[in-house]
Amino acid sequence: MPERNEFPDYLALERTFLAWVRTGLALMGFGFVVARFGLFLRELQMFPQGGSASSTGSVWFGTALILLGVVVNVLAAVRHRQLVRQLDAGQIPRARSLWSNAAIALILALIGIAMAVYLLSVRSASPNAPGASKETSMEPATGNGIVRKPGSHSVDDTVGRLRAILQSKGVTLFAVVDHSGEAEKAGLKMPNTKLLIFGSPRAGTPLMLASPSIAIDLPLKILVSEDEQGRVWVTYNSSEYLGKRHGLPPDLLQNIDVVETLADKAAG
Numbered sequence: 001m002p003e004r005n006e007f008p009d010y011l012a013l014e015r016t017f018l019a020w021v022r023t024g025l026a027l028m029g030f031g032f033v034v035a036r037f038g039l040f041l042r043e044l045q046m047f048p049q050g051g052s053a054s055s056t057g058s059v060w061f062g063t064a065l066i067l068l069g070v071v072v073n074v075l076a077a078v079r080h081r082q083l084v085r086q087l088d089a090g091q092i093p094r095a096r097s098l099w100s101n102a103a104i105a106l107i108l109a110l111i112g113i114a115m116a117v118y119l120l121s122v123r124s125a126s127p128n129a130p131g132a133s134k135e136t137s138m139e140p141a142t143g144n145g146i147v148r149k150p151g152s153h154s155v156d157d158t159v160g161r162l163r164a165i166l167q168s169k170g171v172t173l174f175a176v177v178d179h180s181g182e183a184e185k186a187g188l189k190m191p192n193t194k195l196l197i198f199g200s201p202r203a204g205t206p207l208m209l210a211s212p213s214i215a216i217d218l219p220l221k222i223l224v225s226e227d228e229q230g231r232v233w234v235t236y237n238s239s240e241y242l243g244k245r246h247g248l249p250p251d252l253l254q255n256i257d258v259v260e261t262l263a264d265k266a267a268g
Helices: 004-044 053-088 098-125 155-169 179-185 201-210 212-216 239-246 250-255 258-267
Strands: 146-150 172-178 193-199 220-226 232-237
Touching: 004 053, 053 098, 146 258, 155 172, 155 193, 155 220, 155 232, 155 258, 172 179, 179 193, 193 201, 201 212, 201 250, 212 239, 220 258, 232 239, 232 258, 239 250
Parallel strands: none
Antiparallel strands: 146 232, 172 193, 193 220, 220 232
């Protein structure tokens, strides 16, 4: 049984041990937050599909911090046991080597630098980062043929421009589907979204004779929509994609190339 004057030594060892335990728990908790942050970014789809490695990086960082916290707690328990045994044997505990303390500090410093570099790379890769160039057109990597172009006018003004262009070219406007208006009638809210359906039998009939399945995608359509940030987008199916999808002869693609010209004029 330890002498009364030895109790401060045991209490000091216990305080040191608990301090290391708190350090290990803090590392594990912070690692969990970092890992969850990466999963949160992935859920929000802040990165394109080709750049998912960025969100995966935070998962690896978080896992490394959790494992480091486990190692710190294990080493603290082993060291505490050794020191208590030395006190029980009446020995004077030997001070821990400065190298071990410096190694832990160095590892934490390296992890901090790596995380700083990672956060800077995430910021520069984010499509919403300040200073990012304005998107002019986008062909998704999924190969679904959808092209989106930013508009310079409101949704209603863009629809009005499209109406006027179609009328001047003698193209029939079959319908304007007001998706946001129908949603409002149902008691729901959505950004201003309108779909224009248009075409010409003179242009469409040869396409359907060459490949009847093209009738699924005819008449042509242009979607004019507003996103949650108030930006207007003009969206349509590319003629190249429709040609490949339905096996259209190359010389007939000009019959549907008009959709790109219409989208450019309406968005500009």
